[in-house]
Amino acid sequence: MTRPGKVVCVGRNYREHAKEMGNEVPTTPLVFLKPPSCVVASGDAIVLPNGIGRVDFEGEIGLVIGKRLRKASPAECAAGIRGVVAVNDVSARDLQKSDPQWWRAKGYDTFGPIGPERAGTPDLSALEVVSRVNGVERQRGHSRDMIFPIADLLAFITSAITLEPGDVVATGTPEGVGPLKAGDEVEIEVVGWSTVRNRVVADA
Numbered sequence: 267m268t269r270p271g272k273v274v275c276v277g278r279n280y281r282e283h284a285k286e287m288g289n290e291v292p293t294t295p296l297v298f299l300k301p302p303s304c305v306v307a308s309g310d311a312i313v314l315p316n317g318i319g320r321v322d323f324e325g326e327i328g329l330v331i332g333k334r335l336r337k338a339s340p341a342e343c344a345a346g347i348r349g350v351v352a353v354n355d356v357s358a359r360d361l362q363k364s365d366p367q368w369w370r371a372k373g374y375d376t377f378g379p380i381g382p383e384r385a386g387t388p389d390l391s392a393l394e395v396v397s398r399v400n401g402v403e404r405q406r407g408h409s410r411d412m413i414f415p416i417a418d419l420l421a422f423i424t425s426a427i428t429l430e431p432g433d434v435v436a437t438g439t440p441e442g443v444g445p446l447k448a449g450d451e452v453e454i455e456v457v458g459w460s461t462v463r464n465r466v467v468a469d470a
């Protein structure tokens with residue numbers, strides 16, 4: 267697969283998820299990056315590192331950027347989207363608390379499964395994401411329930427960093443996150459657009 271130049275993520279973008287993690291609802295978007303080196307494709311393994319505690323799935327709606335966006339308006343950002351991907355923002359919860367930066371918690375190798383891109387211009391207010399573990403539905407979220415709408419998020423990101431063609435922006439996870447264990451199969455579907463399915467394995 268082609269790795270994106272960068273993967274920009276947004277934390278706590280659904281009220282119920284902020285609440286389930288014991289966090290306040292943010293007043294400005296909580297933006298962070300996953301390194302491109304953590305990206306894997308559908309069908310690849312998610313490797314659980316030894317001795318790091320709880321590792322969660324996070325199903326997210328991902329947008330693929332189609333043109334260079336710098337200090338762009340929400341409308342310009344919406345027009346600059348070229349496609350949609352399903353993203354699993356795999357997260358090491360204990361390290362997320364103990365490390366001041368989330369470089370490991372969000373950045374371990376294989377912690378960035380991204381599904382195949384479907385090209386097109388989505389209705390940004392009508393995207394739905396569903397997560398399943400071993401075939402059982404665990405999350406269902408809708409873009410209309412986001413705290414910060416997608417076009418506003420993109421504009422906020424481009425106020426500081428330029429988005430380039432091929433970059434992926436993951437827009438936060440709804441409530442229902444939970445831990446993964448070796449042997450699980452986790453599937454994130456952006457309904458009608460993209461699915462990423464991965465087997466979880468223990469580190470060798």
Ligand code: ZN
Nearest residue numbers: 324355438439
């Ligand atoms: Zn996330």
